[in-house]
Amino acid sequence: MRLSISLRSLPRPLRIVLARLTILVPQMFGVLLATFLLIRLLPGDPALLMLGNMATPEQILSLRERLGLNGSIWSQFTSYLSTVVHGDLGTSMFTSNPVVVDLLDRVPATLELITYTMILTITVSVTLAVVAVTKPKGVIARFSKVYGLAAGAVPDFWVGLLLIYFLFNVAGIAPAPFGRLDPTLSAPPVVTGFLTIDTLLAGDTAAFASAVGRLCLPVITLVIVNAGALMKMTQMVFADNYRSEFVRHARASGLCEWQLVRIALRNSLPPIITMAGFLFGFLLGAAVLVETIFAWGGLGQYAVSAVMNSDYPALQGFVLVAAAFILIVYTVVDVLYGIADPRIQV
Amino acid sequence: MTKVNQPLLEVRNLSVGFSDGAHSLALQHVGFSLKKGEILGIVGETGAGKSLLARAIIDMLPGDGRIVEGEILVNGHAISKMTAEQRRGYRGGEVALIGTNAKSLLDPVVNVGEQIARILRAHRGINNKDAWREAIRLFEQVGIVDPHRRAHAYPHELSGGMAQRVVIAMALIAQPKILLADDATLGLDATIQLQVLDLLVEKCRELGLAVVLITHDLGIVASYCDRVGIMKSGRLLELETIRSFLNDGPKHPYSQELLDAARVRPLPMGYDQAQNGSQAPPLLEVIDLVKTFHVEGSSEPVRAVDHVSLTIRKGETLALVGESGSGKTTTGQCIVRLLQSDSGSIRFDGTETLSLPDRQFRDVRRRMQMVFQEPYVALNPRWRVRDLVAEPLKLGERLTRAEKQTRVMELLDLVGIASVKADAYPHELTAGEQKRVGVARALAIRPDFVIFDEPTTALDIRVRAQIIDLVRDLQKRMGLSALFITHDLNSVRSLAHYVAVMRHGKIIEQGPTEEIFANPKQAYTRKLLDAELPIEARAEASTPILQTEQQL
Numbered sequence: 001m002r003l004s005i006s007l008r009s010l011p012r013p014l015r016i017v018l019a020r021l022t023i024l025v026p027q028m029f030g031v032l033l034a035t036f037l038l039i040r041l042l043p044g045d046p047a048l049l050m051l052g053n054m055a056t057p058e059q060i061l062s063l064r065e066r067l068g069l070n071g072s073i074w075s076q077f078t079s080y081l082s083t084v085v086h087g088d089l090g091t092s093m094f095t096s097n098p099v100v101v102d103l104l105d106r107v108p109a110t111l112e113l114i115t116y117t118m119i120l121t122i123t124v125s126v127t128l129a130v131v132a133v134t135k136p137k138g139v140i141a142r143f144s145k146v147y148g149l150a151a152g153a154v155p156d157f158w159v160g161l162l163l164i165y166f167l168f169n170v171a172g173i174a175p176a177p178f179g180r181l182d183p184t185l186s187a188p189p190v191v192t193g194f195l196t197i198d199t200l201l202a203g204d205t206a207a208f209a210s211a212v213g214r215l216c217l218p219v220i221t222l223v224i225v226n227a228g229a230l231m232k233m234t235q236m237v238f239a240d241n242y243r244s245e246f247v248r249h250a251r252a253s254g255l256c257e258w259q260l261v262r263i264a265l266r267n268s269l270p271p272i273i274t275m276a277g278f279l280f281g282f283l284l285g286a287a288v289l290v291e292t293i294f295a296w297g298g299l300g301q302y303a304v305s306a307v308m309n310s311d312y313p314a315l316q317g318f319v320l321v322a323a324a325f326i327l328i329v330y331t332v333v334d335v336l337y338g339i340a341d342p343r344i345q346v
Numbered sequence: 347m348t349k350v351n352q353p354l355l356e357v358r359n360l361s362v363g364f365s366d367g368a369h370s371l372a373l374q375h376v377g378f379s380l381k382k383g384e385i386l387g388i389v390g391e392t393g394a395g396k397s398l399l400a401r402a403i404i405d406m407l408p409g410d411g412r413i414v415e416g417e418i419l420v421n422g423h424a425i426s427k428m429t430a431e432q433r434r435g436y437r438g439g440e441v442a443l444i445g446t447n448a449k450s451l452l453d454p455v456v457n458v459g460e461q462i463a464r465i466l467r468a469h470r471g472i473n474n475k476d477a478w479r480e481a482i483r484l485f486e487q488v489g490i491v492d493p494h495r496r497a498h499a500y501p502h503e504l505s506g507g508m509a510q511r512v513v514i515a516m517a518l519i520a521q522p523k524i525l526l527a528d529d530a531t532l533g534l535d536a537t538i539q540l541q542v543l544d545l546l547v548e549k550c551r552e553l554g555l556a557v558v559l560i561t562h563d564l565g566i567v568a569s570y571c572d573r574v575g576i577m578k579s580g581r582l583l584e585l586e587t588i589r590s591f592l593n594d595g596p597k598h599p600y601s602q603e604l605l606d607a608a609r610v611r612p613l614p615m616g617y618d619q620a621q622n623g624s625q626a627p628p629l630l631e632v633i634d635l636v637k638t639f640h641v642e643g644s645s646e647p648v649r650a651v652d653h654v655s656l657t658i659r660k661g662e663t664l665a666l667v668g669e670s671g672s673g674k675t676t677t678g679q680c681i682v683r684l685l686q687s688d689s690g691s692i693r694f695d696g697t698e699t700l701s702l703p704d705r706q707f708r709d710v711r712r713r714m715q716m717v718f719q720e721p722y723v724a725l726n727p728r729w730r731v732r733d734l735v736a737e738p739l740k741l742g743e744r745l746t747r748a749e750k751q752t753r754v755m756e757l758l759d760l761v762g763i764a765s766v767k768a769d770a771y772p773h774e775l776t777a778g779e780q781k782r783v784g785v786a787r788a789l790a791i792r793p794d795f796v797i798f799d800e801p802t803t804a805l806d807i808r809v810r811a812q813i814i815d816l817v818r819d820l821q822k823r824m825g826l827s828a829l830f831i832t833h834d835l836n837s838v839r840s841l842a843h844y845v846a847v848m849r850h851g852k853i854i855e856q857g858p859t860e861e862i863f864a865n866p867k868q869a870y871t872r873k874l875l876d877a878e879l880p881i882e883a884r885a886e887a888s889t890p891i892l893q894t895e896q897q898l
Contacts, residue, residue, distance in 0.1 A: 249451040252404050253465045253516060254438025263453050342455055342500045 016338035020331050031323040035316055036080045040073070052093060052310070089320070090313030094305065099317035102302060107321060108193025109180055110291065110298035114283040115194075116215055117222040122276055124223060125231035130261060133239045144231060151228020157289040160221040164293070167217065175213040177294045182210040218294045222287060226279060233275055237268040269340040277333030281326040352422055353379035354556045355403070355441075355524050360416035362395075362402055362580075364409065371414060372398055374580045380524070380556040385547065387567035387588070388560045389604065390577035391806040392777070396560045399577070400526045403558070404443050405433050420524065439469045442517035444546075446529040448509035452501035458512045459485075459497025462519050469520040484515045489545055507538035514546055518553070525550055528560045533803075535669040536833055536877035543570060543879075562806055564608040565836070565879035568592060576601040592881065607811035608881055611818065611840035628693075629827045630658040630681070630795055635690035637673075637680050650676040652851035653690070658795070658827050658844075665830040665842030665859070667874065673851040674831045675719065678797045681829070682716050683707060695794070712741050715788035719799040721780035725772040731758070731783055732768040738790040757786045761816060778809030785816065789824075797829045802837045814840050835878040839863060847871045 010018070047063040048055060055063075064070060071079070083089075089099035132144040167174035180195055181187060188195065188202035196215065199208035241247060241264040250263055288300030299318065306314035338344045362373035373395050380386055390396050401407055403418055405425050418425045420440055428436060445451050453461055462484065463477035472480075478497070485493035488511045501509060510530065517525060527546065531539040547570050550557045559571055567574050568588060575585045576598065583598045596602045635654045638647035650673045658664045666674045679685040681692055683699065692699045699710050715738075718724035725734055735754045739745060745753065755765055761782040772780055781801060788796050798817065802810045814837050820826055830842055838845060839859065846856035847868065855868045866872045 245445065245447075245450045246453050248406070249443070249445060249513075249516075250453065250465075252406055252437055252443040252445075253468075254434055254436070254520065255465065255468050256434055259464070259468065263456075267453065267455055269455075340455065342457075343502050 012342075013335075013339050016335050020334050020338075024327065024331055027327055028324065031320065031327060032081060032084060033077065035320045035323065036077055038316060038319060040076075084320070089317040092306070092311055092314040092317075094309045094311040094314065099313050102314065103299070103317055103321055104193075106297060106299045106302045108190075109296055110284065110287060110300060112180075112194045112196065113215070113218055113291070113296060113298060114222070114280065114287055116196075116219045117226070117283060117287075118276065118280050120219060120223045121227045121230060121279065122272075125227040126234050126265070126272065128227075128231050129234035129238050130265065132235055133242050134257075134261060144235065148228055148232045148235075151225065151231075154225060155289075156221055156225040157293055159224050160218065160290050160293045163217050163221055174217050175210065177217060179295050179297060180211060180214055181207060182214075185210055214294075218287075218290050218296060221290050222283065226283070230272070230275055230279060234268065234272055237271050238264055241265075241267040266340075270337050273333055273336045273340060277329050280329050284322055284325055353419075354382050354421060355380040355558075356419040356422075357399075357403065358417045358419065360399075360402060360418065361414045362398060362407065362411055363414040364411050372411065372580050373402065375416070376577075376580075376582045377416070378575060378582065378585055380558065382523070382556055383551065383554045384573070385550065385557040385559060385571045387571035387574045388558060388577055389562060389564055389567055389574060391562060391604075391808065393579070394577040395580040396577055397528050398580075400443060400528045400558065400560055403524075403526060404437055404441050406437070435469065438465060438517075438522065439520045440522055441524040441526060442520070442522040444510075444513055444517050444525065444527045444530045446532045448513040448530075449501055449504070449506060451513050452509060454501050457498050457500055458504070462497075462512070462516050465516060466519050481515070481519065484519055485512075488512075488515045488518070488549070489541075490515075506534050507542060510534065510538075510542050511545070514542070514549070518549065521553075523555060525555050525557045526560070527557065529562070530559075531566070532561075536835065537669060537873060540877040540879070563879070564605060564807065564881050568881045569879045576604065604807050605881070607808045608836075610836055610880070611814065626660045627696075628657045629660045629695055630656075630829075631691075631693040632656045632677075632681065633691040633693075635677065635680055635692065636688045637676055637685060638688055649851045651680060651687070654848075654851070654853050656829075656846055656853065656856065658829060660794070660827055661821065661825045662844065663821065663828040663830050663842045664844045664846060664856075665832060665838040666846050666848055667833060667835065667838055668848035669833060669874075672848045674848055675799055676851075677848070678716060678799055678829060678831050682711065682714055682797060684716070708741070712791055713794045714797075715791075715793040715795070716797040717781075717784045717788045717799060717801060719803070721777065721784045722772055724784055725780060727772050730769050730771060731763070731775070734772070734783055735786045735790060738787050742791040753790070757790055760789065760820070761786045762812070776809070778805055778812065781805065781809075781813055782816070785813075785820075789820070792824070793826075795827045795829070797831065799831045800833070801830070802832065802834050810834075810837065817841060835875065836880065847874065 047060045051059055051063055087100055089103070091097070092099050092102055095102055128140060128144045128147070131138065132141040135141060163174070164177050168177060175182070185204075185207045188198040188204055188207060191198050191201050195211035196208065199205075199211055242260070244264070244267075246267075247260050247264050250260055255263075285300055285303065287298065288304055290296070291298040291300045292304075299321070302314065303318040303322075305311070306318060356379040358377055360373055360376045361371050363371045376395075376399060378386065388396050388399065398407070398411070402411075402413065405418075405428075407413075413426065420436070425433070425436065452458060459478060459481050462481040463474065466472065466477040466480055467474070482493045482497055485497060490496050490508065490511055496504075496508070501512075504512065513530075525546075530546070531542050534542060543566065547557070549555075559566065561567060571588050573585060574588050574591050576583045576596070578600055584596060584601055586596070591601075592605075596605055633655045635651050636649065637651040638649050640647050652673070654673075654677055656664060656666075666677060668674050676685060680687045687700060690700070694710055694714060697710065699707060702710065729737075732754055735757050736750055739750055739753060754768070758765060758768060763779060763782050763786070767775065767779065772783070775783065785798075785801075801813055801817070805813065817828070817830075818841060821828065830838070832838060842859050844856065845859050845862045846853045847862070847870070848854070849870055855862065855866065855871050862871065863875060866875055
């Protein structure tokens with residue numbers, strides 16, 4: 001009782017964060033359990049599966065020992081937990097690197113790609129939606145209608161290939177679609193893993209320009225393909241709010257146009273946040289075709305090759321990272337949602 | 347009449363049309379003027395163009411509506427000649443609008459103090475702190491208790507009356523000279539309505555504002571306005587001082603019709619008294635009914651119905667009155683067992699219904715029907731009127747197709763719906779017709795007892811009168827007993843033999859209608875009755891002739 005009273009006295013945003021973070025712990029535990037069971041659910045001996053058909057009995061035995069497969073399922077899980085907590089996700093059978101090393105290499109590449117994609121997607125789709133609603137007879141409104149129809153129907157790899165063909169092959173203004181950085185330049189020391197930030201931290205402007213240039217085409221590809229859905233939804237929600245009684249009343253009270261747009265947009269935030277969060281999580285795996293086309297060396301590519309090669313430790317690592325990422329994104333979504341809408345009880 | 351001071355607002359021969367149908371104008375040649383400190387009531391039914399007039403004055407015509415003819419002058423300046431920026435300053439700065447349903451007029455995600463402060467900032471270049479100080483000062487003036495704390499509340503945390511006060515503060519903050527109140531108190535409880543209107547009118551008189559009070563309640567006009575304008579299909583039929591409108595009678599037959607419709611009907615005769623003069627055994631007897639709800643976050647259950655006892659005899663109507671949240675509707679729903687009661691006893695025609703198993707209760711339910719509050723919500727939107735009325739017939743004995751058909755037509759005829767409407771869908775009907783379909787559904791299997799849940803709220807004057815007449819007529823013809831749940835005291839006086847006043851789940855006073863109205867014992871009943879705004883109040887005070895007329 002006393003605890004709940006002291007919680008009540010905290011400012012609302014802090015309460016939302018605290019409430020959401022407390023759920024995060026059991027959720028994370030659930031994710032670990034799921035990834036652990038994932039490998040146990042596969043038929044046959046996990047050690048054999050992990051090592052492949054060429055494994056010798058001794059290898060299998062030693063792996064079984066190392067994985068703790070001889071103990072009870074509970075002790076196996078606790079030993080799995082302790083290895084994960086110590087940062088050991090096993091060794092990839094395909095790259096023969098520790099999975100953690102592989103992931104540390106690839107996760108930032110994908111994160112950088114999809115973070116910039118998200119920023120641009122939200123900016124583009126919200127701007128288009130707002131302009132299309134406020135100026136229903138303008139050029140933008142007509143463009144958004146056509147784009148909204150087309151966006152869902154265009155596959156991302158096709159857009160990517162077209163962009164490469166026209167901007168790199170024909171016009172020659174885009175950099176080559178091979179990786180995140182010009183091979184002649186040396187990568188900056190890793191701080192955040194985001195090349196655009198690390199190059200700036202290192203003060204290497206040439207590398208920064210190259211990193212930004214290489215980001216352009218894949219980001220544009222993903223934005224073109226994914227902004228349509230967000231735009232359509234924003235347009236719908238925003239139009240409802242823009243024509244609502246409270247905006248009309250605000251107009252009757254003499255507020256000016258940009259304030260009305262702000263009021264309507266502020267009220268449209270909750271669904272936009274939810275949709276953007278969903279899209280962010282979705283892109284983590286869905287960017288794989290674009291990553292492949294641009295030889296990005298990202299997480300999606302890694303996951304696909306892990307599946308193709310029955311690389312179970314790598315797959316397990318990917319699932320864990322993806323699940324954790326989505327959990328974090330959804331936590332942020334929930335927190336922002338609660339802050340954006342004061343009617344939500346916390 | 348010589349005018350020393352120029353009229354504050356002048357509407358000259360105003361016609362408004364929409365570009366899709368140039369042949370029919372939404373407003374036709376409306377003209378009036380308003381002086382400083384004057385309160386003009388505009389009365390009309392739905393679709394009369396009242397709200398459109400308000401929106402034309404504030405220069406916010408909906409869609410592609412435009413002024414076809416005429417002019418609106420404020421302080422001698424024509425709105426049509428203003429620049430866009432001047433118009434923005436004019437809205438809110440010169441003329442302010444107060445709309446219906448205050449809660450929907452407030453931005454749901456911004457606290458109310460900020461909403462008021464930002465209007466002030468938009469009109470005057472002052473800083474945030476001063477704007478807030480001004481907002482809180484005004485909150486205090488419109489009777490908001492604890493204004494500092496309230497200013498930080500979000501609209502969903504306010505009650506309807508409180509939200510309406512905030513909207514009034516919003517309208518007054520930039521010190522406009524003209525106030526347009528468009529059905530500002532619709533849907534509020536009578537006592538709250540009275541408070542809000544008192545406040546509004548008092549503030550306007552104090553600040554010398556000119557007010558256009560748009561309403562469909564002649565009682566409001568009679569109590570607060572200096573002049574009254576009657577509107578019908580886009581025309582201003584007549585414009586009179588309220589005194590001559592009520593005392594000398596309206597000049598236009600339509601106005602007379604409205605006035606008659608708004609008047610209280612003579613008290614209905616008791617069915618039994620009329621028939622044989624003896625007291626019949628009670629048809630419905632409710633004793634010590636209790637219904638509690640558990641509210642999340644509180645261990646204490648809420649007693650929505652708290653030891654309610656009431657009795658209704660055959661052919662009698664009991665009106666259950668009280669403010670929203672007093673438990674009236676819950677009581678009704680407990681009686682027809684839409685809600686499970688916690689304890690108590692409900693005896694219907696001698697049978698204890700609370701303990702009946704569901705199967706046997708169905709027989710009772712055939713004789714006991716309910717007409718729901720929201721007619722549109724209670725009707726399946728994808729069914730035709732014909733099917734909606736036929737549906738409850740399944741409860742009764744088996745009928746052939748043809749029998750069913752004739753029965754449906756009989757019922758529609760009974761409630762006064764034209765047979766051509768039988769194939770219409772609910773959204774194609776007017777609010778009054780939807781209520782009638784609800785009544786027809788309830789009457790379909792010839793029940794002995796009907797619960798009417800707010801049958802007359804939010805209806806136009808004439809439609810309301812029609813519904814009242816319909817229920818009176820049905821009662822006379824079918825000997826129906828009824829429980830009449832309402833907060834519309836005018837209709838109670840026209841319909842009910844007995845009144846029970848409910849507050850916080852308890853019945854605090856009950857008795858014959860005349861007695862309660864003439865001599866209320868509880869302070870709360872008195873307060874409730876005082877909140878009614880009868881048309882007669884003014885007329886009675888000035889003309890004894892009219893009074894005798896009413897008693898006839």
